[in-house]
Amino acid sequence: MKKKAIEKIPYLGLKKTSRKKDVKYIGVTAVKIVGHEKHLFLEVYRNHKGSKDTPEVRIVLTKKDFGTYWPEREEWTRKKAETGSYGGLIWAERINTWQQAEKENVLQSTEDLERIKKFCKVTVYREERWWEYINRHEDDIVITERWNREHRKYMRRQEALADRMAHTEELPEKKILERANRVYFQNEHYLYYKKHGSRAKIACSKCGGVTDARWRSGISYESQFQRWTEEPREGRYGTCPMCGARGKYKCQGKVKGTSSKSISLFLGQKYKENGMVMRYVEVEKKWILGFICGDKGVEMHNACEELSGTEIARAYFEPGKKTQIDYLKYNPYTGKNFWDDCNLHGMENISIKAGTVMQETYEEMKETMFRYSALQEYAKSVGELNPIDYLERYIQTPQIEIMVKMGLDNVAEKLVECYYGIIADQNARRPDHFLGIRKERVKQLIRKKGDIQLLEVMQMEKRQGQNWTDEQIEHLAETNLSGVQVEMATRYMTLQKLLNRIEKYAGCEYGTECGSASERIRNTATTYTDYLSMRLNLGYDLNNTVYQQPRDLGAAHTKMVLETNKEEMDKHLKQAAEKYPEIRSTYRSLRNKYFYEDDSYIIRPARSAEEIVMEGRLLHHCVGGDTYLSKHNTGKTYILMLRHKTEPDVPYITVEIDARNPRIIQWYGNKDGKPDKENMQAWLDAWLMKLKTGTLTETIQTVEIEIA
Ligand SMILES: [Zn+2]
Known part of the structure; x- marks a missing residue:
């Protein structure tokens, strides 16, 4: 499009506006020669006396090109006349109905229509929709251009292919x-x-x-x-x-x-x-x-x-080029x-299987970009392979050469399989930095041919800032535990203790290289850490060695699973309620006897068996067990809840008292602790004194009076 020359051509101008009320836009055409080439000009004017000199839009077509000029914005675009499949027009503000569009958009004269028809050489079904000639013509141009582009691309690809074939030696x-x-x-x-x-x-x-x-x-x-x-x-x-x-x-x-x-x-x-x-x-x-x-x-x-x-x-393969x-x-x-x-594509996809690399390859390789690729050493260690994968990976990660030459075969193999997750720093030159392990570990890893499990433990060691022994590293690798599991467990015990316990529970030693023993160690390790994390999640204190070392790991694990399961929990509550119904039915009378509150605290008996179970769970102590429930149920001792007056629904301290001889048998807060110990002991002592002297209710009255 010769835009500058076209812009210099004055607008055709609208000769006269239409008196028909429906007409909104009027098209005016002319054929002009610009640079020895015929151009069709279509200018669309608003049907308005003041808009006769400057069109809304000027569309210019040649045989192979088109352009749209917007006088108001002084701008060229390459939008087609129709805006979409619904027949909107680029000059109109809104999309009209089919019939309306024909009434609103007209040509100035029949010569204009003839000019358009002659120039565009396409067929449309209704001449009233004259803009479709323009749009079709534009469409054809766009399609031809696209096809040419695709074709050029295709030709370039074919040329490149032919060039490769010409430069490929004959196959012996x-x-x-x-x-x-x-x-x-x-x-x-x-x-x-x-x-x-x-x-x-x-x-x-x-x-x-x-x-x-x-x-x-x-x-x-x-x-x-x-x-x-x-x-x-x-x-x-x-x-x-x-x-x-x-x-x-x-x-x-x-x-x-x-x-x-x-x-x-x-x-x-x-x-x-x-x-x-x-x-x-x-x-x-x-x-x-x-x-x-x-x-x-x-x-x-x-x-x-x-x-x-x-x-x-x-x-x-060529330097700096994508593999083809x-x-x-x-x-x-x-x-x-x-x-x-x-x-x-799809099922027909040709796959390249692993195979043998012919010896001649390595001789040829000496004069190529792959002279240091260590492909030969790698092939020697793995046997059959797909060297294309290997070389692609080598281009991407040249450190693979060092991995192979050091004998870290397993690491190299993982890289070839694209497991880049094992790399700590892709740009590192030193193997320890590259793999994210301590420098001292490299030799040990080489001894084990780059065993991935070992590598992962070594990475874990570095990440957690630890300094483990060679033996600990190897044993931990056998357990196949994840970094998260190890980190969780070692918050409560040393790594050695963790390893020892796994060995003890598994009943077989590390390093036997016996398949079933390793399997057992792996399973036990998972069960043990699983048990620990469930205990932890249920709110138990893992510093408690009783929780750390259950006598029967399997049974303890099952118990944790059940507790974790909410349905089981609900069942457990229901069972407790059925088994200890007296707790609920005696609540009223017990309340009258033991209830007391002051400005800060409130103390009262447990309302039900379920409440005691939940109290034990939330405060992580053992009051929810059968012993306490049964003693309360039979009226031997009573469980009382001591809480902040401002938070009467949040468990704080649990008290066990003797039913006959008023005395406090024990009191505990969260995780068997005694929060605010001196103060709370004093408070409980005062309460007990009032209980003994029968003055609990008096104080309440005093409080009420004070409030009033
Ligand atoms: Zn024969």
Whole structure:
């Protein structure tokens, strides 16, 4: 769009406004030559006497381009005439109904319509909707542009693909097949057989021949002409009586005709300057046994072997570039294979399996960006691998080289699998910083080949600012406990105590390397810490060694589970209420006897069994147990609640008194503590004195009087 030149062209102007009340906008057109090219101008004016000189909008079309100029804002946009699928127009304030739009937006003359129709060369169904010509034309331009863009992108990709193919050396196919047969299929041949008494028909996959042979001399005349062989046995190796090749015996009855084995191979080659192409080849060996219908049914006819290789993918690595993987695809219409720069989608997705890296790769690698990648060392330690994954990871995290060279194989393997969570600092050069462990730990980790569990414990040690012994580290790794679990437990006991207890509860020692013992240690560790955290969550004080070391861990764990479960709790409350109903029914009379309050505190008997259970739970002491409930229920001792007058519903102190001889047997606050001890003891003593002297009610009256 030659915007500057177009802006210099004066507005066409509206010749006259329309007298029809419905008309709101009037379109005026003209064809002008700008820079040797025909341009269609469409200017839309408001149907208003004062708006005849300047249009609302000027739309300019050429064959391949369009633009929209807004005089008021002096601005160009590339919006199409229609604003959306509902037929709104860019110059109109609001979206009208179908019929209204036709009445509100008109052209100045029929010549205008003809001009538009001639220029746009598209079909619309109603000429009254003349703006649709414009919109369609604009649409076509946009679509063509998009298609061109896509096409250009596609062409660029195709060119790049062709360039890669041109710079890829020929695959030494013969060498690969030969190697595969010798190293991976061990020159495997089959001797198919079918026994008849002391003779057998034998088919050899190597030479393809079929013959009769015997291992005991026969009495028949023909038998003296038959070849000799050893007696064939399934799965054993023997020698072909025809060509002398060694082969594995396979009973004819167990063969379905064809059997095959395949392996994956990777061959890396230098690519361009110092890049590399890793080529993924699948080699398949087939053993085929041919049958024929003989006189006595199916007979072996011939046998053969087939070795074939297919290159399936190529991964190109170049410094500073994204890894590009090309795949071999099959076109069912042409029946031909072709290379493409992307994988297939969904189920058809071509996967690159782990395989063997051919030795030649490492020689080629010496002159590429991967000379220090330690791929060879890594392959040696893991055996089969996907070197494409490894090299991609190496580009991302070059420290993987050090990990491999130090012998931290497990760490390297995790990185290749993309478990980046094990790295503490991606930019660190030193292994201890990289892994987030104490410097002294590196050697120990190397001894264990970078064992991940060990690493995690070492990271835990560093994170928690601890300094554990080698043995503690190894034992803790065996428990498989998480940092959170260890941190929680070691708030209440030393790490050694935790480890010892796990060992004791599990009943087996650390470091036995026996599967079932390790399993037991892991389970016990989980159960124990689980037990501890439930106890903690239920509000028990874990500093209490009785809670720390339950006699029966399993039972204690179960108990905690039940307590944690609210339904169980409700059931427990209901049971207590049913079992100790007297607590509720005697409340009134007991209240009259023991109730007392002053400005600060209030004391009263328990209202019900449930209340006592809840009191024990909330204050984390043992008043909720059967002993106290039953004593209160039978009227031997009573449980009283002492609370702040301002918070009469919040448990504060629980008091047990003798029912017959008024005396305080014991009193406790939260977690068996005695809060505000001297003061509260004095208060209770004063209360007891009033109780003994029968003056509790008097004081209440005094208080009432004071208030009044
Ligand atoms: Zn043979």
